[in-house]
Amino acid sequence: MINGESYKPIIAExxxxxxxxxxxxxxxxxFELLKDKNDPNAVAGAVGFSVRQPKFYVFKxxxxxxxxGGATLLFRPRSTGEAAGRTWYAIFDTGSGYHMGLKAGAxxxxxxxxxIPFRFKDGYGPVG
Numbered sequence: 001m002i003n004g005e006s007y008k009p010i011i012a013e014x015x016x017x018x019x020x021x022x023x024x025x026x027x028x029x030x031f032e033l034l035k036d037k038n039d040p041n042a043v044a045g046a047v048g049f050s051v052r053q054p055k056f057y058v059f060k061x062x063x064x065x066x067x068x069g070g071a072t073l074l075f076r077p078r079s080t081g082e083a084a085g086r087t088w089y090a091i092f093d094t095g096s097g098y099h100m101g102l103k104a105g106a107x108x109x110x111x112x113x114x115x116i117p118f119r120f121k122d123g124y125g126p127v128g
Contacts, residue, residue: 025057025059027051028050028051028057029048029050029051030046030047030100031047031049031096031100032046032048032100032103033045033066033101033103034046034047034060035104035105040105043064043104044060044064045058045059045060045061045064046058046059046061046064047059066097066100066101068093068094068096068100069093070093071094071098
């Protein structure tokens with residue numbers, strides 16, 4: 001049986017074996033996408049910095065996948081009482097991917113989606 005806490009190390013090990021450990025950069029905060037000078041509609045790389053060491057990175061890429069997560073905690077939760085300080089939203093989903101994509105010229109769509117969480121006394125939580 002593979003539980004959630006042991007799933008990430010299993011997948012990470014498979015990725016290291018597949019692409020080589022020298023091609024993996026961990027703990028790098030990407031803050032800007034680089035446009036392709038020959039194609040104004042394409043992204044050619046990214047820039048970022050290490051969160052542990054005084055290093056700056058410039059990545060050149062044939063393709064860029066922006067997988068930063070959503071944007072949570074933008075508004076004050078409607079939870080009351082004891083549940084007011086409890087939230088199950090990921091605190092690191094800051095919306096930075098939306099910002100980087102928008103700055104690079106991406107068309108942001110499907111923001112019409114509304115999430116309706118399960119409601120219980122004095123709080124809100126995920127379903128399922």
